[in-house]
Amino acid sequence: MSSAGFAIVGAAESTRIGKVPELSSVGLALDAAANALADAGLEAAQVDGLTTGYMPPANVAQLLGMKPAWVDNTVVGGCSWMNQLRNAMAAIAAGYCETVLITYGESGRSHGFLPNVLDLGAPGSIEQQFDLMYCSGNRASLFAMPVARYMHETGMTHEQLASVPVVQREWAAMNSRAKLREPTTVEAVLASRVIAWPILRDMCCLVSDAGGALIVTSAERSSDFPKPPVYVVGTGSSLETGLMSPAGVEDPLRPGLVRRSAAQAFGSAGLTPADIDHLMIYDAFAHTPIFGLEGLGFVEFGEAGPFIAERNTAPGGRLPMNTNGGGLCYAHSGSYGMLCMQESIRQLRGEAEAQIDGARTSLAHGWGGFWSACATIIFSNQR
Amino acid sequence: MEGDGDAPYGRDRRLKTHLDPVFTPETRPYWEGVAQGELRLCTCCSCDRCFFPPSNVCPGCSSREIDWRIASGRATLYSFVINPQADERWGIEGPMSVAMVKLEEGPMMLSTVVHCPQTIEALRFDMNLRLVFRPYGDLPRVACFEPVGQADE
Known part of the structure; x- marks a missing residue:
């Protein structure tokens, strides 16, 4: 294992997820932050770096009683919090701060998504002038644009696509906080209503309220905390197009951004896909784990649909993926990247409800929009 | 389900804001x-x-x-989805395609294929398309595409 310089020493989700009408997005972010601080045995005032997204960091700092020396508010969609983790590591390495709180909250269900209309149609943006009108405001259609072409070129069947939520429902059944825990079938998924053909309703993520927070510091300091450290051993990131501008992707079926992010993450970790024990791939829709498995190098182009349908990522399979049930079945509040990382950390601490025995490495891959942005984080419980 | 707890993404979550370019x-x-x-x-x-x-x-x-x-207006159909219903600004009843269209000049753009059934049978990959304009909301014209019939080729 490469010598990891940074570690997660506090991690927690909001106390409740799903339907949490008593809290706003900021309230969920503060609640998750308080839980992560308790997890790390820290007072807010002891944390000297803060990142958040879609909400003013100064307000979050004030409400938590922090006076951070370093702040970041990178917003590139659902993987923003993964990018903020990379930025936090760089800030710690530069000596700007020692301990960073990364916090996220989104009342996607009860009080509406974060005020991210700037991504989804700021007047005069690329998306707003050239994309959104054609999809009649149906965001799922922009995410799903290349899926029909992918099926045409690779032969992936609609049944194989439908197997993604079926398998993840099996994982969700083992997670008490997951929303959709009843078993489902390929037939039932295919019988759900059309959202944007070939995407049907049961292939779409939930709309939930949730928050999550991480505390990261240098590996040198990471043994001073109550929980065993989870090291960040590799990271990658890449941007390609506007957040809702799928026509700008250079190769829609083999999107370059995930390949670039994966190469950075595996390269910096000194690892290969064969070294990964547990995997989280942000599943806003059923096809995004398919494009992720291929782009990250776990399978070849065209193989991911059968790979999932043949239960390789299911309970008992050789590559357990989205073991909380994913955005499809656990919770999806709008920007799911933070919740991906939370499950990776639970698995490496041995705290997951669907625990993978002996997991030493976990890869969390997040997307921003449709192939607009992505980030890849490789965690390990071994330095 | 949608009235109770977190619901899967659905039509009720469509974004209606800022659609006029x-x-x-x-x-x-x-x-x-x-x-x-x-x-x-x-x-x-x-x-x-x-x-x-x-x-x-x-x-x-x-x-x-x-x-x-x-632009020449000549293009081919790269990929598409079919939305169950068009936004009212299109003045189109029923389903409506959203298409990734590859222009003869090289760039890809998002558009829609009109003047043909909005079905997976009628929307064929790599089919030849030509530029047409349709009204959208207060705009008298926006760029759309239609199939080039065999009689036209």
Whole structure:
């Protein structure tokens, strides 16, 4: 294992997820932050770096009683919090701060998504002038644009696509906080209503309220905390197009951004896909784990649909993926990247409800929009 | 289910805001072209790259010497989804395709294929398309595409 310089020493989700009408997005972010601080045995005032997204960091700092020396508010969609983790590591390495709180909250269900209309149609943006009108405001259609072409070129069947939520429902059944825990079938998924053909309703993520927070510091300091450290051993990131501008992707079926992010993450970790024990791939829709498995190098182009349908990522399979049930079945509040990382950390601490025995490495891959942005984080419980 | 707890993504979550395009100085020639029934594309005077969406800087070589050209209107269908119902601003009843269209000049753009059944049988990959304009909301014209029938080829 490469010598990891940074570690997660506090991690927690909001106390409740799903339907949490008593809290706003900021309230969920503060609640998750308080839980992560308790997890790390820290007072807010002891944390000297803060990142958040879609909400003013100064307000979050004030409400938590922090006076951070370093702040970041990178917003590139659902993987923003993964990018903020990379930025936090760089800030710690530069000596700007020692301990960073990364916090996220989104009342996607009860009080509406974060005020991210700037991504989804700021007047005069690329998306707003050239994309959104054609999809009649149906965001799922922009995410799903290349899926029909992918099926045409690779032969992936609609049944194989439908197997993604079926398998993840099996994982969700083992997670008490997951929303959709009843078993489902390929037939039932295919019988759900059309959202944007070939995407049907049961292939779409939930709309939930949730928050999550991480505390990261240098590996040198990471043994001073109550929980065993989870090291960040590799990271990658890449941007390609506007957040809702799928026509700008250079190769829609083999999107370059995930390949670039994966190469950075595996390269910096000194690892290969064969070294990964547990995997989280942000599943806003059923096809995004398919494009992720291929782009990250776990399978070849065209193989991911059968790979999932043949239960390789299911309970008992050789590559357990989205073991909380994913955005499809656990919770999806709008920007799911933070919740991906939370499950990776639970698995490496041995705290997951669907625990993978002996997991030493976990890869969390997040997307921003449709192939607009992505980030890849490789965690390990071994330095 | 949708009234109780977190519901899967559905039609009730459609984004209705800001759908009327707002032009910028850089894109005004494009929209003026559309108003005249032309699809105008940017071409770099330095590296000859034709690109979309419009910009004052070439995404290939960062040159700021940009010319406009009128697209041939010929394109092929790269991929599509079918939305169950069009936004009312289209004046289209029932399903409506959203298409990734590959222009003859090279760039891909998002559009819709109209004047044919909005079905997976009628929307064939790589089919030949031609530019047509349709009204959208208060705009008299936006760029759409229709199949080129065999009789036209």
